[in-house]
Amino acid sequence: MSTIATVITQLDGLLVEVGARPRLQGERIARSTLYDPDYHVAMVACAFNICAEQVGSSRRILRGWLKLLQFVATRPRLAHDLLGWASTRRQATLETWRRMPRGYIGDQTHDAVLDLLVARSALAESGDWLLDGSNSTLLDGTYHGICEAKLFATERNVMNQARELRVSKAMLGGQ
Amino acid sequence: VTYIERIEVGGTSSAGAFEGALDITPGLFVVSADNAFGKTLAATAVVWCLGLEPMFGLRDDDPVCFPLAVRDVIDFPSVKAAQVISSFASVTFRRSDGARLRLRRDIIGTPQEVTVDEFEPRASESRRSKMVARRKTMADEAAGLQNLLFRWFALPRSAIMNNRGEEKEIYLENLAPHFYIDQTEAWSTVQALQVFRYGQQDISAASVEYLLGADEALRSRLRSQAHATRQSQLKQRASDLTTLILHAFAKQGWPVDWSAHGSLQDIISRWTRTSVQEIARKKFKFDLKKEQEQLSKKLDVLNKRLSKEGLDKHNAASSSNASQAVIDLKSRRHALREELNVTRTQYVDQRQLAETLEHRINAAKDVLRLKNLGLGRIDEVECPTCHRHLEPSSFGLTVQSTSAVEAHITALQRDRALVLDNARSAADQATRLSAEIEAIDEQLRGAERALSVVNAAAGNVREQLATIATEIVEVQRLMEKNHAVSAELDRLQADVEAWVREAQTVVADEPASGDLSNRVRALLDSLRAFLAALGHAGIDLENLSMIRLDESYTPYLDHRRLRSVGSASDHARLVMAYALALATASSVVNGRHPGFVVFDEPLQQNPDPSHRAMFRRFLARLARERLPYSVLIFTSLEVQEVEELRAAAVPVHTPRAKHFLQLVSPN
Numbered sequence: 001m002s003t004i005a006t007v008i009t010q011l012d013g014l015l016v017e018v019g020a021r022p023r024l025q026g027e028r029i030a031r032s033t034l035y036d037p038d039y040h041v042a043m044v045a046c047a048f049n050i051c052a053e054q055v056g057s058s059r060r061i062l063r064g065w066l067k068l069l070q071f072v073a074t075r076p077r078l079a080h081d082l083l084g085w086a087s088t089r090r091q092a093t094l095e096t097w098r099r100m101p102r103g104y105i106g107d108q109t110h111d112a113v114l115d116l117l118v119a120r121s122a123l124a125e126s127g128d129w130l131l132d133g134s135n136s137t138l139l140d141g142t143y144h145g146i147c148e149a150k151l152f153a154t155e156r157n158v159m160n161q162a163r164e165l166r167v168s169k170a171m172l173g174g175q
Numbered sequence: 176v177t178y179i180e181r182i183e184v185g186g187t188s189s190a191g192a193f194e195g196a197l198d199i200t201p202g203l204f205v206v207s208a209d210n211a212f213g214k215t216l217a218a219t220a221v222v223w224c225l226g227l228e229p230m231f232g233l234r235d236d237d238p239v240c241f242p243l244a245v246r247d248v249i250d251f252p253s254v255k256a257a258q259v260i261s262s263f264a265s266v267t268f269r270r271s272d273g274a275r276l277r278l279r280r281d282i283i284g285t286p287q288e289v290t291v292d293e294f295e296p297r298a299s300e301s302r303r304s305k306m307v308a309r310r311k312t313m314a315d316e317a318a319g320l321q322n323l324l325f326r327w328f329a330l331p332r333s334a335i336m337n338n339r340g341e342e343k344e345i346y347l348e349n350l351a352p353h354f355y356i357d358q359t360e361a362w363s364t365v366q367a368l369q370v371f372r373y374g375q376q377d378i379s380a381a382s383v384e385y386l387l388g389a390d391e392a393l394r395s396r397l398r399s400q401a402h403a404t405r406q407s408q409l410k411q412r413a414s415d416l417t418t419l420i421l422h423a424f425a426k427q428g429w430p431v432d433w434s435a436h437g438s439l440q441d442i443i444s445r446w447t448r449t450s451v452q453e454i455a456r457k458k459f460k461f462d463l464k465k466e467q468e469q470l471s472k473k474l475d476v477l478n479k480r481l482s483k484e485g486l487d488k489h490n491a492a493s494s495s496n497a498s499q500a501v502i503d504l505k506s507r508r509h510a511l512r513e514e515l516n517v518t519r520t521q522y523v524d525q526r527q528l529a530e531t532l533e534h535r536i537n538a539a540k541d542v543l544r545l546k547n548l549g550l551g552r553i554d555e556v557e558c559p560t561c562h563r564h565l566e567p568s569s570f571g572l573t574v575q576s577t578s579a580v581e582a583h584i585t586a587l588q589r590d591r592a593l594v595l596d597n598a599r600s601a602a603d604q605a606t607r608l609s610a611e612i613e614a615i616d617e618q619l620r621g622a623e624r625a626l627s628v629v630n631a632a633a634g635n636v637r638e639q640l641a642t643i644a645t646e647i648v649e650v651q652r653l654m655e656k657n658h659a660v661s662a663e664l665d666r667l668q669a670d671v672e673a674w675v676r677e678a679q680t681v682v683a684d685e686p687a688s689g690d691l692s693n694r695v696r697a698l699l700d701s702l703r704a705f706l707a708a709l710g711h712a713g714i715d716l717e718n719l720s721m722i723r724l725d726e727s728y729t730p731y732l733d734h735r736r737l738r739s740v741g742s743a744s745d746h747a748r749l750v751m752a753y754a755l756a757l758a759t760a761s762s763v764v765n766g767r768h769p770g771f772v773v774f775d776e777p778l779q780q781n782p783d784p785s786h787r788a789m790f791r792r793f794l795a796r797l798a799r800e801r802l803p804y805s806v807l808i809f810t811s812l813e814v815q816e817v818e819e820l821r822a823a824a825v826p827v828h829t830p831r832a833k834h835f836l837q838l839v840s841p842n
Contacts, residue, residue: 033583038575039542
């Protein structure tokens with residue numbers, strides 16, 4: 001018996017013990033779009049176009065900030081927590097401290113998508129910063145296409161709210 | 176044809192009396208004078224005397240639409256900065272039967288009043304009266320100015336619904352934006368000066384229908400508006416009634432599926448399928464007769480024990496029983512409260528989860544569209560170092576197919592249905608628990624009263640009697656409560672039935688729309704002709720037939736609003752074409768247009784030579800066509816242009832004086 005099947009059998013036993021009636025639905029195993037690279041590319045395009053700062057003729061954004069932004073944008077319930085935490089983090093209390101979404105650090109799909117975009121020259125790396133790559137029109141075109149087709153309105157709305165935040169590395173480290 | 180025969184403005188100043196007058200002939204009449212002559216002053220006099228200042232967004236009787244020369248300080252060639260002491264405007268209209276109407280209204284003085292002189296045909300004597308310019312201008316049969324104007328111009332009064340569902344009228348200032356085109360604001364779009372602040376529903380469309388004489392369409396519009404208002408009121412009442420029913424059921428701990436969603440027909444269909452008593456009986460096993468029978472039996476037993484049966488003198492358990500009952504009820508209440516808190520937390524969590532799932536579904540649908548549109552797809556990557564072809568999988572990424580995303584959406588939708596179902600169950604459970612806690616509270620109060628009575632009784636027998644008595648009271652209370660519940664259900668059902676009867680009459684009374692097609696066709700034909708003649712840049716012979724009017728009579732070129740077609744200077748052409756088309760169509764279909772159109776500075780938007788030449792050709796054409804209404808144009812033309820127009824039989828008036836207002840010689 002495979003490990004997953006064993007775990008499911010054990011879980012089934014536990015649930016039956018407390019009077020539950022477990023039912024397994026095979027259809028649910030469809031992989032979430034949260035792991036889809038196209039979705040991540042779209043989020044990076046939106047975040048870069050909405051929140052990157054202009055420096056001379058190029059734009060740049062902190063790698064960690066981009067990661068946090070796309071993470072929160074795809075989970076808009078966290079936006080309120082992030083904004084609340086950011087506004088009170090200098091007078092942090094136990095109540096506000098826990099509101100910083102920290103799960104984004106383990107988002108490996110995003111990291112892989114960034115590697116892909118850097119390899120495609122859509123973005124360029126410089127230390128902690130991500131800059132316009134020689135082929136940055138790829139992200140710009142994607143972003144304008146998304147706006148025209150009115151896609152990901154909630155995600156873009158979250159990013160627009162977050163653009164007002166003053167971001168620092170200390171903040172991204174949860175401090 | 177009704178036309179403006181004369182415009183006068185005058186007054187007194189510190190330098191003496193001053194005046195200016197303009198005599199106008201019927202048909203097309205062009206007044207050409209230099210800038211600062213006072214053309215707009217003369218044009219404004221027309222709307223002022225008609226009491227139409229709300230068109231400019233002004234409060235009643237506020238003359239700020241006039242230049243300072245008639246309100247404050249005026250310059251004459253001989254005297255500079257003379258103080259204006261009083262001023263007035265006067266306009267005379269002439270009807271085709273020869274009757275004349277002269278309106279005179281103070282600018283500085285008492286602008287609240289308008290002096291009206293009515294001249295019968297061929298009479299030299301007039302009937303003079305004082306009218307109130309703005310206050311109750313329609314409602315006052317004796318002194319309301321608009322009341323008189325509608326009568327004199329033979330315009331019928333027409334009702335329209337406002338946003339509060341009250342019946343109001345179409346006022347002259349709602350019609351005037353179609354025949355008075357002001358220099359400053361009115362050239363930007365059709366009906367730019369329409370007055371919306373009175374809250375009349377669909378006033379833009381209704382004003383067009385009025386001028387086209389579409390009385391049946393207007394009546395139908397009023398019926399539709401009344402019908403919609405009635406429907407909305409009924410929906411509100413259905414919603415209120417639903418709240419009462421849900422509350423009544425919740426009080427008993429009965430979660431019920433009763434709503435006021437959907438159309439009236441939907442609600443009628445749902446509400447006639449069952450009754451509130453039937454729901455209580457079938458779903459919650461509330462049968463008044465059976466309940467009361469059981470309680471009556473219990474009451475008989477208690478009464479028998481109280482009156483006939485012997486009591487055990489040695490039974491001392493009454494007090495401890497009463498005390499235990501209180502303790503049990505308190506424990507039960509505590510447990511229920513705990514359960515209610517957990518249920519409410521579960522409900523909130525389920526709702527939040529449902530919200531998150533909703534977002535996930537929307538995001539997944541967007542991802543599907545993104546993939547179908549091919550946006551942001553990165554299929555090929557070349558390694559910058561070794562130039563090897565890399566795929567997303569080289570980076571540990573798996574691109575999902577559209578069918579995988581569709582499967583994910585289906586799974587999410589299933590999850591959402593499940594979560595919403597859970598949330599609904601939690602809400603129902605919370606309703607039941609709340610009602611149960613309330614019932615326990617009531618029982619507890621009874622038990623505490625019983626304990627107090629039993630404790631006050633002296634001796635075992637008295638304690639037992641007190642216990643029986645309190646039990647009798649409790650049974651009687653339950654019987655009364657059942658009666659009250661039943662009476663409340665009966666009352667609610669009676670309200671539901673009354674609502675259904677009323678809603679059925681409203682649904683059956685669906686108003687039919689009035690026939691407008693001939694009138695709108697006349698407007699559309701004229702509009703196309705005038706747009707082509709004025710040289711609208713967005714219109715040519717190919718697309719002329721594609722011009723159409725939407726349900727509010729806004730002109731469209733195929734699927735684009737005509738206002739967004741062509742250049743910015745075409746806005747003025749569209750406004751002029753629409754105003755003339757409406758006057759023409761009204762004459763063709765025997766409509767309600769007053770018969771004159773005033774344009775102030777039509778060339779200001781089109782000052783270049785080619786457009787001026789086009790405009791002159793247009794005026795020459797208007798002069799040839801012998802219009803069935805009057806067109807008064809205030810503009811500024813060059814000497815050659817005036818000669819060219821006069822040669823084409825266009826009546827052009829060029830005042831000799833430099834300014835409209837002149838000092839009156841004391842002699």
